[in-house]
Amino acid sequence: MPETEAELDVWHFSARYVAAILNTSKSPFHSTFLKKHAEHGCGAEYWDRGEQERHLVAAFDKWAEKGVWLAVAQKVHQEQLKHI
Secondary structure, eight states, X not given: OTTOOOSOOHHHHHHHHHTTBSOTTSOTTTTSSEEEOOBTTBOOXXXXXXXXXXXXXXXXXXXXXXXXXXXXXXXXXXXXXTTO
16 A cells, blocks of 8 residues: 555565574564554554664574574575665
8 A cells, every 4th residue: 555654574574584493483583573563453563673673683693592593594684684
């Protein structure tokens, strides 16, 4: 829709990272870009771009320490940072 402002393409965000996670049953990115999920007829609230990047980098680093990433993850992560 022309009047819609997209902050982040959530589907592509998830698709990029899911291929780089060892155990895809757990997502390390629950709140990296969403302040508040959509519910009860109210839309989702997103962090601003600076906060999204800060949260994303912190989550990536945290989960890197836990060993959830495949070798390709760093490349995926750098590519995703270009889309914030």
